[in-house]
Amino acid sequence: MQLKNVIIAHKAGDPTSRQVAEKCARELEKLNCHVLMGPSGAKDNPYPVFLASATHPIDLAIVLGGDGTALAAARHLSADGIPILAVNIGGHLGFLTEAFETFRETEAVWERLLEDRYAIERRMMLEAGLFEGNRTNLQPIGDRTSALEAYRFLALNEMCIKPASADRMITSTLELEIDGEVVDQYQGDGLIVASPTGSTCYNVSASGPIVYSGMEAMVVTPICPLSLASRPIVIPSGSVVSIWALGDYELNTKLWTDGVLGTAIWPGQRVDVRMANCQAKFIILRENYSYYQTLREKLLWTGSRIRYQNNHRN
Structure with missing residues (x-):
């Protein structure tokens, strides 16, 4: 080097x-x-x-x-x-x-x-994009010339979709699609989409599984769901996870990247999470x-x- x-x-x-x-x-x-x-x-x-x-x-x-x-x-x-x-x-x-x-x-x-x-350890990153309805192209914000920069978020640990409010605790209703197919609707505190690296962080605190850090996979874990049938699921890294916020009339639902606020999610928008085309490289x-x-x-x-x-x- x-x-x-x-x-x-x-x-x-x-x-x-x-x-x-x-x-x-x-x-x-x-x-x-x-x-x-x-x-x-x-x-x-x-x-x-x-x-x-x-x-x-x-x-x-x-x-x-x-x-x-x-x-x-x-x-x-x-x-x-x-x-x-x-x-x-x-x-x-x-x-x-x-x-x-x-x-x-x-x-x-x-x-x-x-x-x-x-040695160099390569770790899978997650990428999230914000989309309007069923459209597949990113939508620009205002006069920003690059929609990709405006709506592309990276995370090493997890993408989390959950509400935030200054004055009360909110139960969210989220619909999960994987590769275009509806999987479930969740009521609870939110959803985590974790990488193998992030499986030992927020994901494991929410009773999700630990995934070996060198693997390429994603874990979708509901946070405190109201239904005992709502369980974590491990999916292939090539999948696209789409999450819709339902019934959020007060605009409380947010996208969080590694615990940092990414953006608010408006009605009619969805968040797509997938494996990023880059990896984090840590020196050992x-x-x-x-x-x-x-x-x-x-x-x-x-x-x-x-x-x-x-x-x-x-």
């Missing part, structure tokens, strides 16, 4: 993350690397500025924070194929990030990257990386709490 142009995004409001980012920037600049650095958070999105101001292709994005910071990087950088080195500094669960201990000796990390001594520095080990450690399964010798294998 070349390290000529590098992005460094640190968690907004976290002083430790910023200090490490500044240290990384100084070291990379000594290697004649051009660095673009800024905070990333709920009210800070540095990526449009990064991408617009880069005069040469970006070799690497270093993301210092938690899973939310890594998700934001994936949404904005995956379409350009920029590899992401996400490090858990100031985060909590850290499903998508390298442990800080792996990154502590930063000068050794730069050496490993320059010598291509790392850990040796003997195991997805199942991550599950044991992050979800506190029995294997991470109880240790005993299994002599039956010998």
Whole structure:
């Protein structure tokens, strides 16, 4: 890997993350690397500025924070194929990030990257589009020249269609189509369309299944449905999931991408969710990386709490 142009995004409001980012920037600049650095958070999105101001292709994005910071990087950088080195500094669960201990000796990390001594894990992304009625073309907003930019949303974890209101809890009625065929109508708090990566996030909290992160599939999971017959379903990655908001006269239904508000959904509009034509690329520095080990450690399964010798294998 070349390290000529590098992005460094640190968690907004976290002083430790910023200090490490500044240290990384100084070291990379000594290697004649051009660095673009800024905070990333709920009210800070540095990526449009990064991408617009880069005069040469970006070799690497270093993301210092938690899973939310890594998700934001994936949404904005995956379409350009920029590899992401996400490090858990100031985060909590850290499903998508390298442990800080792996990154502590930063000068050794730069050496490993320059010598291509790392792995890249590719993860499926989701893409959502907003459509009018049964039309198959995206509709532009106002004077925006690109309908694709106006109505194309990316997510690494999940697309969620659920209502939001400042003054009351709302039960939504949503109709689900898969590849043009009506599957069910749901009453409840909403619907999740998750990727394999997102299956261990909001989806599993809503009693959805865990899907191996390297697979290409989608999980549709109802959130607190009023019918016990409404169950999660795993579908092929080539499917198109269409969701209609029914009976929403107060315009409360919203599309959420990785927990971030995407857009409001008006009556007569539908959301189509499918596998995106790009993948998120995460750099793995850990040796003997195991997805199942991550599950044991992050979800506190029995294997991470109880240790005993299994002599039956010998």
